[in-house]
Amino acid sequence: MTAFWILAPIMVLAALGLVLARKAVHAALCLAIVMISLAVLYAAQGAPFLFAVQIIVYTGAIMMLFLFVLMLVGVETSDSLVETIKGQRLMATVVGLLFGIVGVLVIGQAVTGAVTGLDEANANGNPYGIAKLLFGPYVLAFELTSALLITAAVGAMVLAHRERLVPRRSQADISRDRMREYAETGRHPGNPPTPGVFARHNAVDTPALLPDGRPMPESVSASLVARGQVRDGFDDDVDDIAKAIEPPPHAGWPFDQEGDDQ
Amino acid sequence: MTEYITLSMILFTIGAVGVLVRRNAIVVFMCVELMLNATNLALVAFSRQHGNLDGQVAAFFVMVVAAAEVVVGLAIIVSIYRTRRTTTVDEASLLKL
Amino acid sequence: MILTVMAAVPLLGALAITLMPRGQSSATAVKVVAVAASVLTLVLSLAMMADYDVGRGGYQLTEKHVWIEQFGVHYALGVNGIGVTLILLTTVLTPIVLLAAWDDRLPTSRSVNSYLAWMLVLEGLAIGVFSATDAFLFYVLFEATLVPIYFLIGSYGGPQRTYAAVKFLIYNLVGGLLMLASIVGLYVVTSRQGDATYLIGDLSNLDVSTTTERLLFLGFMAAFAIKAPLWPFHTWLPDAAASSTPSTQVLMVSVIDKIGTFGMLRWCLELFPGASDWASPVVITLAVISIIYGALLAIGQDDLRRLIAFTSVSHFGFIILGIFAFTSTSTAGSTLYMFNHGLSTAALFLVTGIMIARRGSASIQDFGGVQKIAPILSGVLLVAGLSSLSLPGLAPFVSEFMVLAGTFSRSIPAAAVATLGIVLAALYILLMYQRTMTGPLKEGTEGVHDLKPVEVASLAPALVLIVGLGFYPQPLLNVINPAVDEIVSHVGVGDPAPKTPTGLAQQTEGGEH
Amino acid sequence: MLELAWLLVAVPLVSGLGLLVWGKEGDRVGHLIGTAASSFSFIVGLICFFQILGRDEGDRSYSKSLFTWIEAGPFHVDMAYTFDQLSGLFVLLITGVGTLIHVYSIGYMEHDARRRRFFAYLNIFIASMLTLVLASDYLVLFLGWEGVGLASYLLIGFWQHKDSAAAAATKAFVVNRVGDVGMALAIMLMFAQFGTTAISEVNVSVNAASTSTATALGLLLLLGACGKSAQVPLQSWLLDAMEGPTPVSALIHAATMVTAGVYLVVRSNGVFDASEAARNAVIAVGLVTLLAGAWIGCAKDDIKKALAGSTMSQIGYMMLAAGLGPAGYAFAIFHLITHGFFKANLFLGAGSIMHGMDDDVEMRHYGALRAAMPVTFITFLFGYLAIIGFPGFSGFFSKDKIIETAFGHSFWVGLGALVGAGVTGFYMTRMMMMTFFSEKRWKEDVHPHESPKVMTYPLIALGALSLLGGAMMLGGWITDFLEPVVGHAEHEELAIPAWLLSVLITLVVAVGVALSYVLYSREPIAAETPADESVSFFSRAGRHELYGNELNEAVVVRPTRHLTRFLVFLDGKGVDGFVTGLADRLGDASQLLRKPQTGFVRSYALSIFGGSLVVVLALLAARLA
Numbered sequence A: 001m002t003a004f005w006i007l008a009p010i011m012v013l014a015a016l017g018l019v020l021a022r023k024a025v026h027a028a029l030c031l032a033i034v035m036i037s038l039a040v041l042y043a044a045q046g047a048p049f050l051f052a053v054q055i056i057v058y059t060g061a062i063m064m065l066f067l068f069v070l071m072l073v074g075v076e077t078s079d080s081l082v083e084t085i086k087g088q089r090l091m092a093t094v095v096g097l098l099f100g101i102v103g104v105l106v107i108g109q110a111v112t113g114a115v116t117g118l119d120e121a122n123a124n125g126n127p128y129g130i131a132k133l134l135f136g137p138y139v140l141a142f143e144l145t146s147a148l149l150i151t152a153a154v155g156a157m158v159l160a161h162r163e164r165l166v167p168r169r170s171q172a173d174i175s176r177d178r179m180r181e182y183a184e185t186g187r188h189p190g191n192p193p194t195p196g197v198f199a200r201h202n203a204v205d206t207p208a209l210l211p212d213g214r215p216m217p218e219s220v221s222a223s224l225v226a227r228g229q230v231r232d233g234f235d236d237d238v239d240d241i242a243k244a245i246e247p248p249p250h251a252g253w254p255f256d257q258e259g260d261d262q
Numbered sequence B: 001m002t003e004y005i006t007l008s009m010i011l012f013t014i015g016a017v018g019v020l021v022r023r024n025a026i027v028v029f030m031c032v033e034l035m036l037n038a039t040n041l042a043l044v045a046f047s048r049q050h051g052n053l054d055g056q057v058a059a060f061f062v063m064v065v066a067a068a069e070v071v072v073g074l075a076i077i078v079s080i081y082r083t084r085r086t087t088t089v090d091e092a093s094l095l096k097l
Numbered sequence C: 001m002i003l004t005v006m007a008a009v010p011l012l013g014a015l016a017i018t019l020m021p022r023g024q025s026s027a028t029a030v031k032v033v034a035v036a037a038s039v040l041t042l043v044l045s046l047a048m049m050a051d052y053d054v055g056r057g058g059y060q061l062t063e064k065h066v067w068i069e070q071f072g073v074h075y076a077l078g079v080n081g082i083g084v085t086l087i088l089l090t091t092v093l094t095p096i097v098l099l100a101a102w103d104d105r106l107p108t109s110r111s112v113n114s115y116l117a118w119m120l121v122l123e124g125l126a127i128g129v130f131s132a133t134d135a136f137l138f139y140v141l142f143e144a145t146l147v148p149i150y151f152l153i154g155s156y157g158g159p160q161r162t163y164a165a166v167k168f169l170i171y172n173l174v175g176g177l178l179m180l181a182s183i184v185g186l187y188v189v190t191s192r193q194g195d196a197t198y199l200i201g202d203l204s205n206l207d208v209s210t211t212t213e214r215l216l217f218l219g220f221m222a223a224f225a226i227k228a229p230l231w232p233f234h235t236w237l238p239d240a241a242a243s244s245t246p247s248t249q250v251l252m253v254s255v256i257d258k259i260g261t262f263g264m265l266r267w268c269l270e271l272f273p274g275a276s277d278w279a280s281p282v283v284i285t286l287a288v289i290s291i292i293y294g295a296l297l298a299i300g301q302d303d304l305r306r307l308i309a310f311t312s313v314s315h316f317g318f319i320i321l322g323i324f325a326f327t328s329t330s331t332a333g334s335t336l337y338m339f340n341h342g343l344s345t346a347a348l349f350l351v352t353g354i355m356i357a358r359r360g361s362a363s364i365q366d367f368g369g370v371q372k373i374a375p376i377l378s379g380v381l382l383v384a385g386l387s388s389l390s391l392p393g394l395a396p397f398v399s400e401f402m403v404l405a406g407t408f409s410r411s412i413p414a415a416a417v418a419t420l421g422i423v424l425a426a427l428y429i430l431l432m433y434q435r436t437m438t439g440p441l442k443e444g445t446e447g448v449h450d451l452k453p454v455e456v457a458s459l460a461p462a463l464v465l466i467v468g469l470g471f472y473p474q475p476l477l478n479v480i481n482p483a484v485d486e487i488v489s490h491v492g493v494g495d496p497a498p499k500t501p502t503g504l505a506q507q508t509e510g511g512e513h
Numbered sequence D: 001m002l003e004l005a006w007l008l009v010a011v012p013l014v015s016g017l018g019l020l021v022w023g024k025e026g027d028r029v030g031h032l033i034g035t036a037a038s039s040f041s042f043i044v045g046l047i048c049f050f051q052i053l054g055r056d057e058g059d060r061s062y063s064k065s066l067f068t069w070i071e072a073g074p075f076h077v078d079m080a081y082t083f084d085q086l087s088g089l090f091v092l093l094i095t096g097v098g099t100l101i102h103v104y105s106i107g108y109m110e111h112d113a114r115r116r117r118f119f120a121y122l123n124i125f126i127a128s129m130l131t132l133v134l135a136s137d138y139l140v141l142f143l144g145w146e147g148v149g150l151a152s153y154l155l156i157g158f159w160q161h162k163d164s165a166a167a168a169a170t171k172a173f174v175v176n177r178v179g180d181v182g183m184a185l186a187i188m189l190m191f192a193q194f195g196t197t198a199i200s201e202v203n204v205s206v207n208a209a210s211t212s213t214a215t216a217l218g219l220l221l222l223l224g225a226c227g228k229s230a231q232v233p234l235q236s237w238l239l240d241a242m243e244g245p246t247p248v249s250a251l252i253h254a255a256t257m258v259t260a261g262v263y264l265v266v267r268s269n270g271v272f273d274a275s276e277a278a279r280n281a282v283i284a285v286g287l288v289t290l291l292a293g294a295w296i297g298c299a300k301d302d303i304k305k306a307l308a309g310s311t312m313s314q315i316g317y318m319m320l321a322a323g324l325g326p327a328g329y330a331f332a333i334f335h336l337i338t339h340g341f342f343k344a345n346l347f348l349g350a351g352s353i354m355h356g357m358d359d360d361v362e363m364r365h366y367g368a369l370r371a372a373m374p375v376t377f378i379t380f381l382f383g384y385l386a387i388i389g390f391p392g393f394s395g396f397f398s399k400d401k402i403i404e405t406a407f408g409h410s411f412w413v414g415l416g417a418l419v420g421a422g423v424t425g426f427y428m429t430r431m432m433m434m435t436f437f438s439e440k441r442w443k444e445d446v447h448p449h450e451s452p453k454v455m456t457y458p459l460i461a462l463g464a465l466s467l468l469g470g471a472m473m474l475g476g477w478i479t480d481f482l483e484p485v486v487g488h489a490e491h492e493e494l495a496i497p498a499w500l501l502s503v504l505i506t507l508v509v510a511v512g513v514a515l516s517y518v519l520y521s522r523e524p525i526a527a528e529t530p531a532d533e534s535v536s537f538f539s540r541a542g543r544h545e546l547y548g549n550e551l552n553e554a555v556v557v558r559p560t561r562h563l564t565r566f567l568v569f570l571d572g573k574g575v576d577g578f579v580t581g582l583a584d585r586l587g588d589a590s591q592l593l594r595k596p597q598t599g600f601v602r603s604y605a606l607s608i609f610g611g612s613l614v615v616v617l618a619l620l621a622a623r624l625a
Helices: A002-020 A024-044 A046-074 A087-109 A126-135 A139-160 A171-186 A222-227 A234-244 B001-022 B025-050 B054-084 C002-019 C027-050 C081-103 C110-132 C133-144 C146-156 C160-190 C200-205 C210-226 C236-242 C248-270 C273-299 C304-323 C329-360 C375-388 C395-410 C414-436 C455-471 C472-490 C502-509 D006-021 D025-052 D085-108 D115-133 D138-156 D163-195 D200-204 D211-229 D234-243 D244-256 D257-267 D267-273 D278-297 D303-323 D326-356 D374-388 D394-411 D411-435 D454-485 D500-522 D537-543 D545-594 D601-624
Strands: C062-066 C074-079 D062-072 D074-085
Touching: A002 A024, A002 B025, A002 C414, A024 A046, A024 A126, A024 B025, A024 C375, A024 D601, A046 B025, A087 D138, A087 D601, A126 A139, A126 B054, A139 B054, A139 C210, A171 D115, A234 D074, A234 D267, B001 C375, B001 C455, B001 D006, B025 C081, B025 C146, B025 C248, B054 D163, B054 D500, C002 C027, C002 C062, C002 C074, C002 C081, C002 C110, C027 C081, C027 C110, C027 D278, C062 D025, C074 C081, C074 C110, C074 C133, C074 C210, C081 C110, C081 C146, C081 C248, C081 C273, C081 C395, C081 C455, C110 C133, C110 C146, C110 C472, C133 C146, C133 C248, C133 C455, C133 C502, C146 C160, C146 C248, C200 C248, C200 D074, C210 C248, C210 C273, C236 C248, C236 C304, C248 C273, C248 C329, C248 C472, C248 D257, C273 C414, C273 C472, C273 D074, C273 D267, C273 D545, C304 C329, C304 C375, C304 C395, C329 C395, C329 C455, C329 C472, C375 C395, C375 C414, C395 C414, C395 C455, C395 D062, C395 D163, C395 D326, C414 D163, C455 D267, C472 D062, C472 D303, D006 D115, D006 D454, D025 D062, D025 D085, D025 D115, D062 D138, D062 D454, D074 D138, D074 D163, D074 D411, D085 D115, D085 D244, D085 D257, D085 D326, D115 D244, D115 D257, D138 D234, D138 D244, D163 D200, D163 D211, D163 D234, D211 D257, D211 D267, D211 D303, D211 D545, D234 D244, D234 D303, D244 D257, D244 D303, D244 D326, D257 D303, D267 D326, D278 D500, D278 D537, D303 D394, D303 D411, D326 D374, D326 D394, D326 D454, D326 D601, D374 D411, D374 D454, D394 D411, D394 D454, D394 D500, D394 D545, D411 D500, D454 D537, D537 D545
Parallel strands: none
Antiparallel strands: C062 C074, D062 D074
């Protein structure tokens, strides 16, 4: 029971975190926490099979799906928390509170009586018990869910699949377009330099340098720029080096021949 | 036993409010998942209360359905994103008189 | 069998006309066919009159075939004194109307074929309605008459025709739907007492609780009160009349509006005597209001057609007053009034129609001193106007006086106020006549030349009938009386006996004179 | 011939309608046919009259029913006529004077293009007046009553191109119609009360009915009579009716139509005998009209309007006599007949004066016409002497008898009648002075000449009748003749002997005449009507017809016009507004319902969530309750 009292607050906080997080990724993590602690609770409730399924299927697969789609859709789309529909937030909280109170106070008390526990049901193992039920009375439901899963998979594929309306752009096309664009707009036909070229580092977040020393912002991937994680500390490196090679004020020969190359 | 039900009810309500308040489609979707998990918790708790495994089987089925639903839901969100470049729920507001 | 034939002939005529080629060249041929069809119906109606046994009363020339078995609906036709009078009115007026429509200028895009076809359809339906003795059949035809008038106003009327047509339709449909509720109520009530039936014979001695009877009555009454404009429901009539051709006005006001009062007389009184008696004080007050209200508004009108429409509202007030006074004199008077009002309003509408067509405007101010350049026209207008203000010697006076005398013995205040109507009637007709016909010739009215022989020929029958029936209404009254006595005895209120019958006075006085 | 008495009505009616419908070619001979029809009726009337004279005292009333006019349930009306002493006298008066006026109109309307139509209307008038007089059922009487109203409408508005004529015609018809409301209500009351509207039966059974019914009946009939005979409440139309041609004024607005009211009262003597209150009302109306008419007569400068005022006053006399009960009926009829003669004579005289003075009616432009129109002058003089009651002339006999009976009734009523006689003397002398005796005030291009023979012969005939009319009174013939119809009246003695009263009356009249002579012969009469301000209150009131028109305008016409305009507004905004308003409200309601459909998924989600909450609460409530 102690597990419950430890996990319950965590779960509630995580749930609130899910709702209140600014960034979608944080919300996803909170949800993961909730799911895992739920799994533990299942174990505490004498449902080891569900414990495993929760961890593997639910948190492992479905949560990952969410993260995957978040990545696809753009993790950076943090929606502003300002409310557009007039009175929506207020009403939502009011109705929510009311529902919660009613639920907790009334339904909570409704359940009385001793807990019979699952010892004899899990006599020869929880998975065995569930399997007996699953392939006994619930076999039809089981088959139906399989059909459901198939259709869901096909459906998702159909939805996400985009018909190729335009013929695939071959390499020849790409080069011809690049040259035309260069002619018309003067845009450099070649690929943008990869980050880190001629720069102090070859890390992904360090922009490449132009011959005159200015950084090239388009060399860093857009998502890093959007997230503001582009290393720009390039100027201080230059200063350090400049200071390092700065002749002492009173330095002699190699540095005071400024007159000869005018 | 009642504390499990209370916890599930709290999670369920938070999930519901989350659905109503958040504007990002994916977060809304996650809140729905939270609500489903809350119900699973209640199911398991009751199965233990009554001493038979039906609750757990129901929870199992809920998980299956949730999986199918997430797949299709996310596919829809992706296709909306791809056409509209946005995932906020309020953008798709043409379905009105 | 003759009733079905008589209803069918105009419908077939209409069908024939629609099939005939359209366009200017065949216009006269179309008109000739139309008039021929209506004259044939007139001949048939005279044949009907011949073998209608006046003395026997009750429903004659009946025919009955089962139509919808489950509802107990029959295709049942039959005609009593009142039905005969109104069918005669329809068959007499339609040829006159078709003749009057001979050179109506229709909106360019419309062909004369459909214009005349709709009128013949209207005549056929009207004959059907007047001879239906099955409540369901009556209701169906009652609603069917709305369609032709909607199209006649909607596509051939004046500038505001669509508004007027839609208003007319909605007004009457609302009434119709209320009546539908009662028809359904009837089915429920009759099916509870044995098999469901709609025949007027079975329905008239229906024992049903007073509240249901009153509700059913209100359903019927609503539809009829809107159709024959009773005071609060009259606003559609002036608009419809103001924006439709003279022929449509005549058909609408003289024939189709009579279905409302006919319905009250045959269906409200026969089916729900108790409820009618219960509702009679209210209806009498509304009728008196519509008499005075219609007359006052007629005085205040500037558009000729609206003026005549409001006079009809006033006359309908008299008819309804007569019906709901439940004395045989007043009821016979209101039936005769339906016939006479049909004639006098037809004459008025047609004459003013000719005036408006020639002058090009319907407002009274645009006329003046027409009497000098069109004496025959002004003479006919004067006679029609005098019949409308019910001058003794012309037909409407006989019926109006019977209505008033009958109502007087029922309730003195109602009759007294209604009699004021005859002064207002004199005002609105003579003021209109004075403003349009007398005084110096107003410039712009030179175009109003006198009546052509064909026009005089089309108006003459109506005028001759008005004068004839004014002096000798008895043949028509003999037809009406048996039917009316049945209805009044059916309502059971009976005639109030005179307080000091002459016989009694004779003895006391010793008759020394 | 009595059974053919219906020809009296039929022939003028048919000839009237015929002339109306007849085209242009009828113009040449139209007027002759009209006069022929009228004289035919006169001859038939004469024959019938002598036939009933031939019968003995008791059964001089012949009635015959032609056909059932209206028969529905208890309501039964026969188209029947009764030819008895009273209607006989009237028939002779109507057809006699009518024919003379037809002859006169041939000359008077000579140069009027629509003469055929004029004679048609005259014939229709004669026919409807005869229907009125011969009717033996109140409804048939009502038929004649309104027929006469229609004829007067057509004849007053005969010169329709004049706006004033058309307005006067409409006014006459509408005011008559107000009277007819009373008449119609009376007939309805009879039907409700006695179940029949036959004149004889009603007048008999009215005694059995309660006096309140009799009074109501009497008052309603009086209202009808006032409308038709232009008595005080409804008298405004008579003076405007002078717009019509002069023969019309003579026939309709002097001799026949306006006396229809008196005929009605006399014919319904049973009703008036049964109720004291009704009789007093008739007396009151008669007296007031008598004085009002005389007053107006004194102030009017238009010769026809002055004569119309005098007609009103004389009919007041007749009404007064009729109101005095059985004693007065005979004298009312006697005065009615003599008045028919001399008033027609005066009007036709005025007509021939106008004929000579280029249709100018202004007495101020007359003067010294006795030389220019000798025949007109003499016949006018006879009429003048008859109307003021100069001894020996017809007026003397009939008016004295009325004043005598009036004194018998009550002193004040008698006095009123006496004063009336005096004032009559005053205004008639004023008219004679201004027209024939004072100095010439003619306009430049006017040269009066005697009217053609066809106009003067009727004048001479009427002049003679005005003189000899009194003969009917020899030995009280007329009272005995009418007794079976109007009922016996015992002759009560007055405080003073009869001859002394006659001398007194003649004296009063002489005073009136002298006063007027003095007033109008001293200084020359102004050629132009002096302005209202400079004239005394009496003349000003007289000129405005005692402000009768202004009263009608204020009390009736203006309120009705405002009411009509308000109702037109109410109908447009109120009733119609309500209906179209209903439609708009429906539109607004549907707009309102559209608001919650915002399109946002989350607001729908909120409503689902709220719904589920409500369901939970409902379940709890159900469980707990």
